[in-house]
Amino acid sequence: MEVLAAALVIGGIGTIAAIGLGVAAKVFAVYIDPKVIEVGEVLPGANCGGCGYTGCAAAATAVVKGKVGANVCVVGGQECAEAVAGIMGLSAEEGEVGIAELGCKYSVTTAHLLFDYDGIEDCRAAALVNGGGKVCSMGCLGFGTCISACQFGALYRGADGLPAVDKERCTACGACERICPKGIIRVQTPSRKFTHVQTDDDCVAPCQATCPAQIDIPAYIAAIGRGDYEKAVCIIKESNPFPLVCGRVCPHVCESVCRRNDIDEPVNINHLKRFAADFEMNSGKRFLPQVLPPNGKRVAIIGAGPGGLTCAYYLARMGYQIKVFESMPKPGGMLLYGIPEYRLPKKTLDWEIGGILELGVELECDKKLGVDFTIEDLYEQGYDAIFLAVGAWDSRRLGVPGEQDFPQVASGTEFLIKRGLGEETPVGRDVIIVGGGNTAMDAARTSWRLGAENVYLLYRRSRKEMPANDIEVDEGEHEGIKYHFLAAPTKLIGTGGKLDAMEFLKMELGEPDASGRRRPVPIEGSESNIQADNVFSAIGQSPDLTCLDAEGVASKLGRTKWNSIEAADGTMQTDVSNIFSGGDAWRGAATAVEAIRDGRFAARSINLLLTGEELTLPSNWYARAPKLPGIDEGIKIDKSERARMIELSVDDRRMNFNEVELGITEEMAKKESERCLQCGEVCYQGYREKAS
Amino acid sequence: MTEYLLLVVYAVLVNNILLAQFLGNCPFLGTSQKMSTATGMAMAVIFVLTFAGVITWAVQWYVLVPLELEYLQTIAFILVIAALVQLVEIVLQKTAPALYSALGIFLPLITTNCAVLGVAIINIKEDYDFANTVVFSFASAVGFGLALVLFAGLRERFALSRMPRALQGTVSGLITAGLMALAFQGFMKLGG
Ligand SMILES: Cc1cc2nc3c(=O)[nH]c(=O)nc-3n(C[C@H](O)[C@H](O)[C@H](O)COP(=O)(O)OP(=O)(O)OC[C@H]3O[C@@H](n4cnc5c(N)ncnc54)[C@H](O)[C@@H]3O)c2cc1C
Ligand code: SF4
Numbered sequence: 082m083e084v085l086a087a088a089l090v091i092g093g094i095g096t097i098a099a100i101g102l103g104v105a106a107k108v109f110a111v112y113i114d115p116k117v118i119e120v121g122e123v124l125p126g127a128n129c130g131g132c133g134y135t136g137c138a139a140a141a142t143a144v145v146k147g148k149v150g151a152n153v154c155v156v157g158g159q160e161c162a163e164a165v166a167g168i169m170g171l172s173a174e175e176g177e178v179g180i181a182e183l184g185c186k187y188s189v190t191t192a193h194l195l196f197d198y199d200g201i202e203d204c205r206a207a208a209l210v211n212g213g214g215k216v217c218s219m220g221c222l223g224f225g226t227c228i229s230a231c232q233f234g235a236l237y238r239g240a241d242g243l244p245a246v247d248k249e250r251c252t253a254c255g256a257c258e259r260i261c262p263k264g265i266i267r268v269q270t271p272s273r274k275f276t277h278v279q280t281d282d283d284c285v286a287p288c289q290a291t292c293p294a295q296i297d298i299p300a301y302i303a304a305i306g307r308g309d310y311e312k313a314v315c316i317i318k319e320s321n322p323f324p325l326v327c328g329r330v331c332p333h334v335c336e337s338v339c340r341r342n343d344i345d346e347p348v349n350i351n352h353l354k355r356f357a358a359d360f361e362m363n364s365g366k367r368f369l370p371q372v373l374p375p376n377g378k379r380v381a382i383i384g385a386g387p388g389g390l391t392c393a394y395y396l397a398r399m400g401y402q403i404k405v406f407e408s409m410p411k412p413g414g415m416l417l418y419g420i421p422e423y424r425l426p427k428k429t430l431d432w433e434i435g436g437i438l439e440l441g442v443e444l445e446c447d448k449k450l451g452v453d454f455t456i457e458d459l460y461e462q463g464y465d466a467i468f469l470a471v472g473a474w475d476s477r478r479l480g481v482p483g484e485q486d487f488p489q490v491a492s493g494t495e496f497l498i499k500r501g502l503g504e505e506t507p508v509g510r511d512v513i514i515v516g517g518g519n520t521a522m523d524a525a526r527t528s529w530r531l532g533a534e535n536v537y538l539l540y541r542r543s544r545k546e547m548p549a550n551d552i553e554v555d556e557g558e559h560e561g562i563k564y565h566f567l568a569a570p571t572k573l574i575g576t577g578g579k580l581d582a583m584e585f586l587k588m589e590l591g592e593p594d595a596s597g598r599r600r601p602v603p604i605e606g607s608e609s610n611i612q613a614d615n616v617f618s619a620i621g622q623s624p625d626l627t628c629l630d631a632e633g634v635a636s637k638l639g640r641t642k643w644n645s646i647e648a649a650d651g652t653m654q655t656d657v658s659n660i661f662s663g664g665d666a667w668r669g670a671a672t673a674v675e676a677i678r679d680g681r682f683a684a685r686s687i688n689l690l691l692t693g694e695e696l697t698l699p700s701n702w703y704a705r706a707p708k709l710p711g712i713d714e715g716i717k718i719d720k721s722e723r724a725r726m727i728e729l730s731v732d733d734r735r736m737n738f739n740e741v742e743l744g745i746t747e748e749m750a751k752k753e754s755e756r757c758l759q760c761g762e763v764c765y766q767g768y769r770e771k772a773s
Numbered sequence: 774m775t776e777y778l779l780l781v782v783y784a785v786l787v788n789n790i791l792l793a794q795f796l797g798n799c800p801f802l803g804t805s806q807k808m809s810t811a812t813g814m815a816m817a818v819i820f821v822l823t824f825a826g827v828i829t830w831a832v833q834w835y836v837l838v839p840l841e842l843e844y845l846q847t848i849a850f851i852l853v854i855a856a857l858v859q860l861v862e863i864v865l866q867k868t869a870p871a872l873y874s875a876l877g878i879f880l881p882l883i884t885t886n887c888a889v890l891g892v893a894i895i896n897i898k899e900d901y902d903f904a905n906t907v908v909f910s911f912a913s914a915v916g917f918g919l920a921l922v923l924f925a926g927l928r929e930r931f932a933l934s935r936m937p938r939a940l941q942g943t944v945s946g947l948i949t950a951g952l953m954a955l956a957f958q959g960f961m962k963l964g965g
Contacts, residue, residue: 086842087842090836090845090849091845091848091849091852094832094836094849094852094853098852098853098855098856099856101860102856102859102860102863105860105864109863109868110867111870128882201934201935202935203933205933206934209933
């Protein structure tokens with residue numbers, strides 16, 4: 082009797098509880114991805130938190146969301162990783178492999194110090210005292226707290242006193258990253274790197290801080306020094322998929338801030354980049370990066386210039402399905418249709434673009450937005466986001482009498498695009514170019530190559546204000562281009578539809594304008610004429626946004642006062658949340674490397690948006706590089722000569738479009754790489770040794 | 774009112790469930806490495822313990838006593854607490870996902886926390902009425918949280934100090950817990 086009662090009561094309570102739970106589970110049902118449950122079942126269930134998530138269930142959720150790879154579990158080992166990978170439909174190797182990396186180059190014995198710390202020997206303790214003894218806020222404090230935190234013995238103290246990583250042992254568990262009080266050691270994966278936006282917390286050399294694409298310059302130079310050219314190319318491609326192109330046409334602002342400027346001459350950063358990239362091309366074998374398994378999301382990119390293709394490249398690496406729509410017959414944008422062959426051979430450009438398309442990026446040429454399709458069409462076809470990189474293809478007119486009257490008057494880009502399309506572009510004996518940018522220089526040097534005897538370049542300011550790359554202006558001079566500075570056209574003169582001459586006015590520099598440059602003002606009565614068979618104007622380009630004139634979504638996109646697409650710097654997001662823009666279409670005519678930066682930043686944002694994360698930037702990111710200290714007073718570093726580019730002689734350039742710059746040799750590259758001081762934000766090689 | 778106040782002081786300080794009764798030592802050592810974990814655990818325990826106290830009180834006086842089955846107390850309570858924790862988990866996941874993910878694995882861990890069962894049984898032993906049960910359960914949980922958070926603060930400091938290898942980790946933890954218990958003995962006189 083008694084037993085029966087007991088059984089009934091306990092059974093009753095049990096039943097009530099069970100029913101209650103059952104009902105609650107129904108009423109409060111939350112959708113849980115069955116994959117999360119499946120993954121959760123193969124994790125060990127130890128809930129140790131070693132992976133950095135609050136227990137196995139949380140780790141399973143993270144795996145399914147794609148935040149971590151199949152090898153998330155630090156105790157489960159290979160078997161567990163394979164089981165997880167099996168469920169997720171990827172092989173354990175297919176996920177990205179992370180590895181711990183130290184973001185500091187100089188140990189406390191060689192770095193700039195504020196004070197000597199001699200408290201408790203633990204980085205966390207040292208960090209409590211004014212953030213540690215280093216001058217910079219992001220320097221390694223050197224007590225190796227991360228080394229003792231690593232359960233796998235993957236960290237050890239290197240010869241230079243900094244923690245070093247044993248790549249074989251590192252499981253990317255992140256214990257070191259979590260314990261480091263300064264966030265210096267981080268578990269890096271390729272995608273974490275190429276979606277990184279530089280912040281004040283990163284230790285970067287002056288060159289890297291200034292590079293629009295934020296390439297880790299000292300790292301690739303060091304790789305070249307070691308003879309590891311493949312690594313060098315991979316490092317560059319973590320920020321810039323166009324090393325062949327940039328190695329040839331980049332204005333390399335990095336070199337103007339190189340610390341070596343304080344000693345002798347800057348490191349030849351750009352030609353080292355070209356050397357590594359040429360090595361890849363000449364080897365004939367591509368160093369293809371890892372592409373993550375398809376994630377089922379699709380992104381449409383409008384414009385196959387450097388901006389669009391960069392965005393395509395990084396999104397493709399993250400597993401997105403990309404289609405690039407291009408209005409011209411071939412991809413490349415202004416790199417192909419603007420920049421002439423003698424600076425950037427088509428073959429070279431094709432090879433570089435081939436490397437991007439080989440990642441599975443689809444390209445459709447002769448398809449123009451606004452003519453062949455609309456933004457709504459893209460939405461209908463199931464694209465989740467759009468990147469608009471339509472460049473700046475509209476040229477400013479001279480606005481002088483006679484401009485419309487002669488077929489021999491055209492804009493520099495019209496002239497160059499025609500050439501790019503392979504059409505005949507004959508020029509007469511006397512050619513005048515108006516403008517001071519790269520387009521002007523290219524039109525001038527192209528005219529000279531086509532046989533013009535007198536090529537004049539008129540620019541309304543002085544040489545030092547010319548926006549063209551310095552090397553262009555110098556080379557143009559070697560080729561005999563006649564510069565007329567402080568001159569502006571006033572009239573085009575001719576008879577019967579045939580151009581004869583151009584009238585121009587002399588200028589002088591007056592008060593500085595908004596841009597800080599002195600405004601040129603005409604000198605009254607200084608008119609004179611130059612004979613002219615052709616006149617090419619290259620006084621500015623702006624985006625041609627007629628493709629966005631349509632009703633609907635396109636009309637919601639804001640415009641800047643320079644008639645470019647309005648977008649937020651950094652996120653590159655336009656007024657429509659899943660449409661992004663960058664490159665010349667957003668900046669107005671700018672440079673390739675800036676378009677590349679915008680493309681990469683847009684890829685980062687699109688990935689955030691499509692994985693449901695918040696689309697924000699780190700609070701301390703910088704759009705403009707901070708000014709970093711140079712070489713300290715009293716430190717002597719031996720002078721050495723900069724590697725000089727090998728060039729075609731001027732005589733060999735006439736009447737052909739052969740590439741002028743031939744590259745540097747392996748020996749030169751090696752020597753040049755040794756000139757690099759391997760800078761950090763304040764430290765550099767030779768600081769301590771030479772000082773004492 | 775003073776009665777409840779005294780009960781709170783008694784439960785939190787004088788008869789602290791951890792440091793005077795030595796219940797719930799396992800999570801005390803397990804979740805005190807980091808302050809953030811400790812506060813998470815403390816919140817979860819306060820939440821569950823208060824509920825569990827109330828429900829077990831009801832089970833005791835409305836089911837077990839009328840049926841004269843008091844000897845089933847332990848097993849019945851464990852059953853009820855386990856079910857309750859599950860229920861709380863389900864409800865929280867739906868209604869307060871933020872709280873749910875903050876508590877993380879601590880919620881299910883409490884099922885096996887002897888402090889919960891301990892307080893439930895004390896409630897019965899001391900013959901508390903309903904209001905007293907609520908107050909005592911809540912206050913005991915607060916006491917648990919207080920001890921845990923203080924302890925975590927100390928252990929975080931340990932991580933930064935030089936300590937002989939033999940004393941590192943759980944060893945220093947246990948010694949500290951002992952010293953803290955001694956300190957809490959000082960509250961004995963508070964109750965009069
Ligand atoms: C003559 C010249 C010389 C230059 N020299 C240099 C140099 O030496 N160094 C340097 O760094 N930069 C140089 N630049 C600038 C550089 O080429 C550009 O900044 C860069 O190409 C911009 O890249 P982008 O992707 O934004 O646009 P673009 O390269 O212009 O590409 C835009 C693409 O979008 C396509 N497109 C346009 N509208 C549509 C549409 N409606 N639908 C589909 N597709 C469309 C275009 O056909 C084009 O392919 C030069 C530019 C010119 C014109
Ligand atoms: S010396 Fe090397 S690391 Fe330093 S600024 Fe120059 S190129 Fe960059």
